[in-house]
Amino acid sequence: MNQSESIWVVDDDQSIRWVLERALTRANMEVRCFESASDLLRALKRDQPAAIISDIRMPDIDGFELLARVREQYVDLPFIIMTAHSDMDSAVSAYESGAFEYLPKPFDINEAIELARRVLEHSKSLQETTPAVSEDKDLNQSGIIGKSVAMQGVFRAIGRLSKSSISVLITGESGTGKELVSAALHEHSPRAGKPFIAINTAAIPKELLESELFGHEKGAFTGAHALRKGRFEQANHGTLFLDEIGDMSADLQTRLLRVLSDGKFYRVGGHVPIDVDVRVIAATHQDLEDRVRDGLFREDLFHRLNVIRVQIPPLRERSTDIPLLLGHFLQRAAEDLQVERKTLLPEVSDFLQTLSWPGNVRQLENVSRWMTVMASGREITMDDLPPELMDAEESQPIGDWRALLTHEIQQRLNAGESRILDDLTPEFERLALEVALQQTAGRKKEAADLLGWGRNTLTRKLKDIYP
Numbered sequence: 001m002n003q004s005e006s007i008w009v010v011d012d013d014q015s016i017r018w019v020l021e022r023a024l025t026r027a028n029m030e031v032r033c034f035e036s037a038s039d040l041l042r043a044l045k046r047d048q049p050a051a052i053i054s055d056i057r058m059p060d061i062d063g064f065e066l067l068a069r070v071r072e073q074y075v076d077l078p079f080i081i082m083t084a085h086s087d088m089d090s091a092v093s094a095y096e097s098g099a100f101e102y103l104p105k106p107f108d109i110n111e112a113i114e115l116a117r118r119v120l121e122h123s124k125s126l127q128e129t130t131p132a133v134s135e136d137k138d139l140n141q142s143g144i145i146g147k148s149v150a151m152q153g154v155f156r157a158i159g160r161l162s163k164s165s166i167s168v169l170i171t172g173e174s175g176t177g178k179e180l181v182s183a184a185l186h187e188h189s190p191r192a193g194k195p196f197i198a199i200n201t202a203a204i205p206k207e208l209l210e211s212e213l214f215g216h217e218k219g220a221f222t223g224a225h226a227l228r229k230g231r232f233e234q235a236n237h238g239t240l241f242l243d244e245i246g247d248m249s250a251d252l253q254t255r256l257l258r259v260l261s262d263g264k265f266y267r268v269g270g271h272v273p274i275d276v277d278v279r280v281i282a283a284t285h286q287d288l289e290d291r292v293r294d295g296l297f298r299e300d301l302f303h304r305l306n307v308i309r310v311q312i313p314p315l316r317e318r319s320t321d322i323p324l325l326l327g328h329f330l331q332r333a334a335e336d337l338q339v340e341r342k343t344l345l346p347e348v349s350d351f352l353q354t355l356s357w358p359g360n361v362r363q364l365e366n367v368s369r370w371m372t373v374m375a376s377g378r379e380i381t382m383d384d385l386p387p388e389l390m391d392a393e394e395s396q397p398i399g400d401w402r403a404l405l406t407h408e409i410q411q412r413l414n415a416g417e418s419r420i421l422d423d424l425t426p427e428f429e430r431l432a433l434e435v436a437l438q439q440t441a442g443r444k445k446e447a448a449d450l451l452g453w454g455r456n457t458l459t460r461k462l463k464d465i466y467p
């Protein structure tokens, strides 16, 4: 079998074959075109390409079936699917056959060349490195705990998407583990080892978010004393995780769409385009389709982000995972606090499995810390549960911030830190400020009133926090 350097293109549309052949040849890539998937499969018996670009809809064998057949023989061979977004959405749900890249049609020639180049580089690097260890071992290392059927679906999705740099939209209620899954997707992608940058777009005031994402030039606005690189630049060659994407303002949505389609953007106040190669994984707890319908979220951006969707089930739909998670969090809390690991009486464990956990895994994690701090004995009894959990028929997120703060302070003291209020107090103020600004949609005067600060104080604190 000859392993060639060439890219194989398969499309029943002659004009597409022609355009791609010319463009890729001009970009110094070797190209071979096929009119049908069966022609390509025949050739595959003799030669092996460096990558395949395939249409989805073709008369005999369609693109997904071709992908499945290629995967039987070559697990790692880069495969690019070209299709319109509308076809992709329905096709992806049926797809089980292995990772692929995606080229939306109609495509821009430069975009196609760029993707082909990236894929070829990746193919080369795969030949140079040894294949990944087994999926199970990999996933265990990612620290995501769960044996329930619902979580198995999530693990399968991570496995299927591994070796791919495709955009992913993660949906799920707050605290279900969206960031953790996003980090796992990054770790299992060709970008592992490159930066993984996570940002909660809803927690940053609107007027600061633009410069947070794209950076700013020196003097771009009052207070911009020096050039600052934004998250996109920091995430170059890696992955940018954008949490709570649904609340992004209309103009930022437009800017985001532009960087996703061109790979270029301008820093705030800048005139020189900056090139980046960033994989974006977005997450939301909202129904984005609804927001698109209500005109609050751009449909074209939605399709860009929603190439593949990974849905994380709420904790109440996987209550069989609760004992496992509790064991993990109790162990961790004991290590962090340097105390003996507490155990749960069976009735407590049973009771915890019956709750609805509106704050999901994060809430369970907080409760585990609370119990570790508060339980006087080695065994945790029903009396040691936080009161909020006990009264609530519909359990509300618990107000255990004092326990958390106690834990944080204890941890720092254990680590031998001193002058701990020097960073805790500003951190506390920063959180209060962000939440208040979020509440008032960025209106500073109102946020200052809510916090009980004068407007000047608020402006000064903002400058200190986001110089």
Ligand SMILES: Nc1ncnc2c1ncn2[C@@H]1O[C@H](COP(=O)(O)OP(=O)(O)OP(=O)(O)O)[C@@H](O)[C@H]1O
Pocket (backbone or CB within 6 Å): 143, 144, 145, 146, 172, 173, 174, 175, 176, 177, 178, 179, 180, 181, 243, 285, 325, 361, 362, 365
């Ligand atoms: N399956 C899991 N196994 C172990 N830890 C988990 C799991 N799911 C979530 N966690 C932990 O729970 C906490 C919340 O998870 P994460 O921040 O990923 O949730 P999220 O869905 O991104 O939340 P939000 O939407 O509110 O930002 C984290 O500390 C995370 O490590």
